Amino acid sequence: xxxxxxTNLLFIFTxxxxxxxxxxxxxTDSYEEFPEVDEIIEEGLSExxxxxxxxxxxxxxxxxxQKAYGYATLYDKDLSVVEEPxxxxxxxxxxxxxxxxxxxxxYGIMAxxxxxxxxxxxxxxxxxxxxxTDSHSDITIRHLxxxxxxxxxxxxxxxxxSDSEDFIPWVVDQSLIGTPGETRRYSDLGxxxxxxxxxxxxxxxxxxxxxxxxxxxxGLTRIGFSLGPAISDQIVSTSHGNPFEKKMVYDDExxxxxxxxxxxxxxxxxxxxxxxxxxxxxxxTFNGVAGHAGLFAKxxxxxxxxxxxxxxxxxDDNRLISPETINEFISEDEFGNGxxxxxxxxxxxxxxxxxGSVGHTGFTGTNFVLSPNGNMYYIxxxxxxxxxxxxxxxxxxxxDIRSELSKVVFH
Numbered sequence: 001x002x003x004x005x006x007t008n009l010l011f012i013f014t015x016x017x018x019x020x021x022x023x024x025x026x027x028t029d030s031y032e033e034f035p036e037v038d039e040i041i042e043e044g045l046s047e048x049x050x051x052x053x054x055x056x057x058x059x060x061x062x063x064x065x066q067k068a069y070g071y072a073t074l075y076d077k078d079l080s081v082v083e084e085p086x087x088x089x090x091x092x093x094x095x096x097x098x099x100x101x102x103x104x105x106x107y108g109i110m111a112x113x114x115x116x117x118x119x120x121x122x123x124x125x126x127x128x129x130x131x132x133t134d135s136h137s138d139i140t141i142r143h144l145x146x147x148x149x150x151x152x153x154x155x156x157x158x159x160x161x162s163d164s165e166d167f168i169p170w171v172v173d174q175s176l177i178g179t180p181g182e183t184r185r186y187s188d189l190g191x192x193x194x195x196x197x198x199x200x201x202x203x204x205x206x207x208x209x210x211x212x213x214x215x216x217x218x219g220l221t222r223i224g225f226s227l228g229p230a231i232s233d234q235i236v237s238t239s240h241g242n243p244f245e246k247k248m249v250y251d252d253e254x255x256x257x258x259x260x261x262x263x264x265x266x267x268x269x270x271x272x273x274x275x276x277x278x279x280x281x282x283x284x285t286f287n288g289v290a291g292h293a294g295l296f297a298k299x300x301x302x303x304x305x306x307x308x309x310x311x312x313x314x315x316d317d318n319r320l321i322s323p324e325t326i327n328e329f330i331s332e333d334e335f336g337n338g339x340x341x342x343x344x345x346x347x348x349x350x351x352x353x354x355x356g357s358v359g360h361t362g363f364t365g366t367n368f369v370l371s372p373n374g375n376m377y378y379i380x381x382x383x384x385x386x387x388x389x390x391x392x393x394x395x396x397x398x399x400d401i402r403s404e405l406s407k408v409v410f411h
Contacts, residue, residue, distance in 0.1 A: 034065045040404045041069050049396040050365055050382035051075065052088035052236065056299040057378045057409055060310035063303055066090050072383065077240040077272045079388050086233070093222060093235045093296045094381045095278050097362030100295040101191050103223075103305055104210060106329065106340030107321075108198045109145065111213050114313070114325040117201055120145070120339070127197045130172045139180045141197065144190040145329075145339035150176035151189045154256050156249050158284035159265045167285065168196055184335040188281065188292040195291025207289050218304050218315055223297040225277075226288035232275040235296060238364050239385035239395075241270045245280050247393045278364055278385065293363075299379045306370050306377045330358050330372060349399040350406035357410075365398060369406055378409045 034057060041053050052070035056063060073086040096103065112118045118127070120142040125131035131139060143149040152174055161170055171189055178185060195206045202209040207225050215223055227235065248254050250262045267284070269276075277283045279293035288294050308314075309330070313321035329339045337343045341358035345351055348359045350369055359369035365384030370377040384396045 034408060036408045037065065037067070037405070040401060040408065041067075044382070044398070044401045045070050047396075048387050049398060049401065050384040051386050052092075053380065053382040054088065054090055054092065054094075054299045055378065055380055055405070056090075056303055057376070058303050058307065059375045059377070060307055063300070066299065068092070072235075073237040073272075073274065073386070075237075075240070075272070075386060075388070077270070079240070086237075088236070090300070091234065091298055093227065093231070093298050094366060094383070095236070095238050095273075095364050096295050096297055096302070096366045096381070097279060097293050097364040098188075099297075099302070099360055099362040099366050099368065100293045101291070102340055102360045103297065103302055104206070104225075104295050105191050105194050105198070105291040106145070107214055107305065108206065108210055109141070109194055109340070110321050110325050110329055112198065112201055113328070114320075114322040118197070120328070124193065124197065127200055128168060128193070130168050133172060135176055136172055141194070142339065143180045144187075144194050144197075146333055146335055146337065147184045147186050147190060148178075148181050148335065149187065149190050149193075150178040150180045150182075150185075151187050151193070152177060153185050153187045153189070154248070155189065155258060155281075156245075156260070156265075157281045158267075159249075159260055161285050164286045164290075167192060184337070191292040192281075192286070192290055198291075205289065206291065214305075214320060215301075217318065217320055218308065220301050220304060223295065223301040225294045225296070227275060227296050235275040236381075236383045237272055237274040237386050238278045238383060240272045240388060242268055242278070242280055243389050243393060244385075244395060272386075299381055302368060302379050303377075306368070306379075309370065310372060310375060310377075330356070332356075348406075349402035351403055352411070353406060354410055361402075365395075367398075367402055369409075371410060374410060376409060378405060380405055 037055055044050060051074040052072050054068045057065040068088040068090045070088050071085045072088045072092045076082050121140050123137060124139045125137050139149045161167060198206055198209055246268055249258055277288050277294045282290040282293040309326055312323040313319055313326050330341050332343055338358050342348055342360050343358050345353055348369055354371040354374045356373045357369055357371045361367040365382035368379040384398060389395055
């Protein structure tokens with residue numbers, strides 16, 4: 001069976017046509033400036049790449065374009081259309097997955113750096129005593145941010161850890177897969193460690209530090225971790241259980257090749273996720289608050305954080321992050337990326353970007369690209385997991401849609 005049954009395809013096309021005919025989707029007055037966006041996003045809807053999306057385009061001063069498409073919730077765990085589909089709005093909150101690495105952890109580290117509380121080339125052991133071992137003592141904060149620490153890229157920590165307090169002793173006990181600083185290997189575990197640095201240096205939880213130091217000062221009231229059932233009706237649905245992540249553990253041919261008996265643990269979620277972080281490590285080990293995943297946000301929240309960068313760290317005549325810090329983090333390093341911020345066009349699923357562009361992608365179907373030199377950015381949030389996996393166990397590929405969007409915005 002493919003992503004959707006024929007019956008469900010008829011349902012979704014009916015809903016989409018009804019939505020378009022009713023003019024569904026909130027947008028700015030500048031909609032006419034980006035006439036191709038509708039066509040690109042609706043093509044993705046028609047191909048069942050997602051059931052809903054929000055696109056936002058802006059610069060340092062304003063949001064130029066914002067519109068919602070399709071449905072925030074359309075299917076139940078059996079991929080049958082629910083009785084009351086939830087129309088997508090620009091106010092809906094998304095599980096932004098690995099965009100947490102930027103809008104949570106990287107911003108938190110930037111704030112600490114701007115305040116002079118950390119140095120990027122300090123050993124992690126200066127902040128986390130457990131790292132003072134023969135194997136891990138050479139790892140620096142810069143190595144973690146550039147994904148060159150040599151730490152494991154991914155591991156189902158919920159197989160071996162029942163509490164986040166056990167994470168640091170466990171990760172230090174794991175053999176490195178490379179020499180720190182030599183090779184870039186994208187690592188979730190590295191950003192889990194960065195979150196621990198934020199907590200130990202600030203003396204606050206990751207969530208509290210980000211709220212007090214950044215989000216509240218920017219006037220952001222809804223972005224956050226583990227938002228709870230009280231506002232679940234305002235949150236976009238993601239996957240139906242964790243079929244892809246289960247495949248990562250069970251499939252011996254998968255890239256990470258985890259050396260563990262997959263039958264040792266069997267608490268996989270088998271229901272549709274809404275308001276509950278999709279990432280298994282964030283959910284099971286970190287109770288929803290992690291450095292690599294876990295943030296929920298609407299597009300406008302992320303836009304304001306990007307505007308902060310475009311305004312050299314200033315907001316309402318207050319300097320939240322120094323321009324020197326921002327420049328340090330979004331400048332290209334020896335691996336062709338920024339610190340935390342990705343710059344590799346292939347990773348960003350975009351071609352011919354303006355020089356110096358940065359961004360990131362998220363597994364739930366989220367991404368953004370920011371061009372500091374061009375004073376422009378776009379945010380593209382979808383619920384691609386909500387339409388289910390295909391016969392190979394994979395979620396829809398958004399590469400072409402993202403590439404087309406980048407061409408519209410930046411060319």
